[in-house]
Every structure is written in structure tokens, then in C-alpha cells.
Amino acid sequence: MNWVARRLNGRIHYGWVAVGVVFFVLLAAAGTRATPSVMMLPLEKQFGWSRxxxxxxxxxxxxxxxxxxPFAAAAMQRFGVRPTVLAAIATLAAGVGLSSMMTEPWQMVLVWGVMVGSATGVAALTLSATIVNRWFTTHRGLAMGILTASSATGQLVFLPLLASxxxxxxxRPVVFVVAAAVAVVLPLVAWLLPERPVDLSLRPIGEHADLPPAAVSPPxxxxxxxxxxxxxxxxxxxxWLLFFSFFVCGASTNGYVGTHLIAMCSDYGMTQVQGATLLAAMGIFDLFGTTLSGWLSDRFNARVLLFWYYGLRGLSLIYLPYAFGIDFFGLPLFAVFYGLDWIATVPPTVRLATDVYGKESAPIVFGWIVAGHQLGAAFAALGGGMLRSSLGSYTIATMISGGLCLVAAVTVLRINRANRSIGVAAT
Known part of the structure; x- marks a missing residue:
């Protein structure tokens, strides 16, 4: 790491290198999380498992x-970012590889549900928040936007290939490809991800030279x-306002669209590759939308940004069932508007969490908020599948998801109205 910093020779701050390394970690984790949506139809066909x-x-x-x-964020404070992330990536690669041998539903629950789910929880948004808060004083929104966009890029890179x-x-070959892709990022983390700027005799980006170095909390x-x-x-x-809004965010993205869109497309006569290509196209737009959202969150009121993000997402989802019946521009129009908004909510949510709870506690608080995001995703993944199995279509589930987004759009306007830092003890 020191030799890389010396080669850069002040031309670029090493904080951006750290962002690049974590981008690839999150990219691999995002590709892994997207994999079950590609496996749903083949598993249904081979084993007769219901959706x-x-x-x-x-x-x-x-x-x-x-x-x-939240436990991952706390473990990064106690044991360090690099050891924690390395352990998670190794577990993730092993779990994905083991899934090639599954023949019973309980095995999928154990490996993809418990093992892979826990490991991806480390290589997640809390990792992004930790890196951004340690390496950046300014440009935090932009850095968070870039890291968040890695989830979209993971879809863009992996989904069409995996579907094909x-x-x-x-x-089974799908899981081998994913396991290999995850293993590739191990040496990047081991060689290029330092713990803090001070380890390279640097200050966080934008920190004034006259300020004393930030004290490192004891383990x-x-x-x-x-x-x-x-x-x-x-x-x-x-x-609780942040938790609820992010619950809705997870329900309307990873949980519902990320899990069920490919299967939904097959209900309308589209192939698996066509459905995956649609998701990948949305990933392209989200790459731009989330990065732009990070830039905007450095400059504009985060509550107002979230109001527009949730509102437009809700309208896009309510439009989705009708998009399948509109020739030529129906689905592309949905892909553009929904894609730009896929996870654009993350940078302003991190901004609000940092403003309210302070730089030190924000990653752990945000970890609990992300827990709300994923509980919403789990709710929508299971609920969408059950509604499809019982009703024969995804229409009602889609309308529920869109309606929740409209409720969240109003709710976020109440966050941090006092505009003051509360601070949270981390003892």
C-alpha cells in the first residue's frame, strides 16, 4: 500500500484508491446477491420447487x-476493516461454491439464506459508510454515490452473463462463475486497503491541515x-423515520424488483435473458442516477431529494403492470425512470444519518437502518412470491410496493427537521 501511495506522489489522494478497492468488493457482493433471481426459474424447473x-x-x-x-460496522472498529472484509469475502466464495451441491430446499435456505446472506452483510452499505467517513471530510456524498452505484454495476456486469x-x-455453472468472481477481489483487499489515512501519513480528503489528527477510539x-x-x-x-423509509426502499428494490422482475417478465412471454437485460439496463441508468445523487446530496437538502426519489419510484412501480402492454416504449420508459432511482436514496440517507448522529456513530446507526432496508427486502421477496403463487400474477404486489413508496415520500420530509446533531454514544 505504501508503494502505491508513493507512486501516486500526491497526484491523487489515496482515499480514491480505497474507494476503488471497495467498489470492486461491493460489485462482487452485488453480483452474488443478484444471482438467485437468475436461478429461480431453473431451480423451479429442475427440482419442482415453488417460487x-x-x-x-x-x-x-x-x-x-x-x-x-451494524455488527459488521462494529467489528470493523474492533478488528479492523481489512480483516473483517477478508473473512467475509472468503466465507462468501465458499458458500456460493458449496451451493452447487444442493438438492433440497433446506440446503438453499442454509447456504444462500444463512451463509451467503451473513457474508454479504459485511460487504454492504455499512462498509461504504465506514470508508467514506474515515477517508473523506468533503466530497462524502460523491464518494458514497460511487460506492452505492457499484450495486447497479454488479447487475450490469453479472446478470446478462449469468442468465445466458x-x-x-x-x-450450477452460474454459481462457479460467481464464486470465482468473489475470490478475485481477495488480493485487492489484502494488498490495497489500509485501515485509515494516518497509516499512510495522510489526512482525510478535505480535512484542514491545522486540525489535530482525529483520535482513534480504543477497541x-x-x-x-x-x-x-x-x-x-x-x-x-x-x-424510526429513517428506518421506515429504508424499509420501503429495500421492499421496492432488492426485495421485489431485484428478486422477481425476471420471473415477472417470463409471465409475459419474455425470455430469462430478456428479463436480465432489462435489469442490466436499469443498472446502467442507476450507475448515473446514484452517482449524481451523491453529488446532489453534497449540495441540496437531503429530505427534499428523498421526497422526489421515493415519489418517482412509487409512480414508476404503479406504471409497471401497464408497461408490459405498451409496445416499443413501455418497458424502456420504466427502465429509465426506475433505473435512475434504483438506489439513489442511499447517499442522502447516509448524509442525514451523519448529520443527526455524528461521524463516529453514523456507520453503526446506518447499519441498523440498513437492517430495516433488508427486512423490507425480505418482506417483499417472500410476499411477492406468495402473492404470485396464490393469485397467478404480480400485479397486486407491484401496486402495494408503489403505494409504500408514496407513503415514504411524505414521511422523509419529517427527518432531522431540527437540523441539529444529536450524537449517539458508542460505548
């Missing part, structure tokens, strides 16, 4: 992905830190 059964494993995956977040492999060779029990932070934050109204 409700497969959705159960996906919902557990999504829930643990979120619930692991699945159609030609079956679902603490990560489980105690996670729960004590939750206890303090949960006493504030803003935490």
Missing part, C-alpha cells in the same frame, strides 16, 4: 444481509457497541 419456497431462502438472505450490517450461462448450461466489544448504539438511536424519532 414461494425459493423466495423464502432469498428473503432470509436479504434479512441477514441487513441484520449483519443458466439458459445454456444450467444453474471495544463489537456486539456491545452495536446494541448500545441501537439503544441510544432508537430513542429518537429520526431513527
Amino acid at each position: 414461494g419456497t425459493i423466495s423464502l431462502a432469498i428473503s432470509i438472505n436479504l434479512a441477514l444481509y441487513g441484520l449483519a450490517g 450461462i443458466s439458459e445454456r448450461f444450467g444453474w 471495544k466489544n463489537p456486539i456491545k457497541v452495536a446494541f448500545s448504539t441501537l439503544a441510544s438511536a432508537s430513542k429518537t424519532r429520526d431513527f
